[in-house]
Amino acid sequence: MEITLATVLYLSAMPLWLAIWHSATGFGLMVHNPLLIIPFALSPVYLAGNALLLGVFTETSEALREEARIAIIADRAMITVQATTSILIVATIVYGLSIRRLPVHFIRFMVYAFIAILGVMAPILWIPAEEAALFFLLRHFQSVALNFGLFLCVGGIIMLLCDLLQHGDARISLTPVDPMMRTHEESGTRDD
Numbered sequence: 001m002e003i004t005l006a007t008v009l010y011l012s013a014m015p016l017w018l019a020i021w022h023s024a025t026g027f028g029l030m031v032h033n034p035l036l037i038i039p040f041a042l043s044p045v046y047l048a049g050n051a052l053l054l055g056v057f058t059e060t061s062e063a064l065r066e067e068a069r070i071a072i073i074a075d076r077a078m079i080t081v082q083a084t085t086s087i088l089i090v091a092t093i094v095y096g097l098s099i100r101r102l103p104v105h106f107i108r109f110m111v112y113a114f115i116a117i118l119g120v121m122a123p124i125l126w127i128p129a130e131e132a133a134l135f136f137l138l139r140h141f142q143s144v145a146l147n148f149g150l151f152l153c154v155g156g157i158i159m160l161l162c163d164l165l166q167h168g169d170a171r172i173s174l175t176p177v178d179p180m181m182r183t184h185e186e187s188g189t190r191d192d
Helices: 002-023 026-032 034-056 063-099 104-121 132-167 179-187
Strands: none
Touching: 002 026, 002 034, 002 104, 002 132, 026 034, 034 132, 063 104, 063 132, 104 132
16 A cells, blocks of 8 residues: 555656656756756656655565655755755855856745755655555655755756856867867967
């Protein structure tokens, strides 16, 4: 029963991911920034992968093992929160000193990432110690929220880096360039 519920959770999370991505204006931004396709596509791939794994491995563990697995998710979430917070602080300082405007798209993605990780995944739900099935479902619910938060964070970082490259003084392009052309452009010479 719990495996079926967890599978339904992953499958229902896929259209929810589309709605969240739309709400974060990800679809509109992908038109101008094709790198956003990476986090957009990887999130449902991982959701589908987890759903497939549930179909292959059809047993749940005892309650203590399920509770220990939740700690792994919490550790990953903590790393994500720390990294996201660091990036947010550095981005604010860099923008404030160099570009002097707010990175709106980056902040929007980070807000959604924080909601997924801190607002959905991190709250404590007290489960009786003998209820392995509830620990199992909680772990998969938290996995969906962490997945969303991670890929929204990646989308935000992509937006931040592209925005910095576009408005900063850097001469870096994310589009492929012929290495011979770059050498000539940098040296100011041409082969005639």
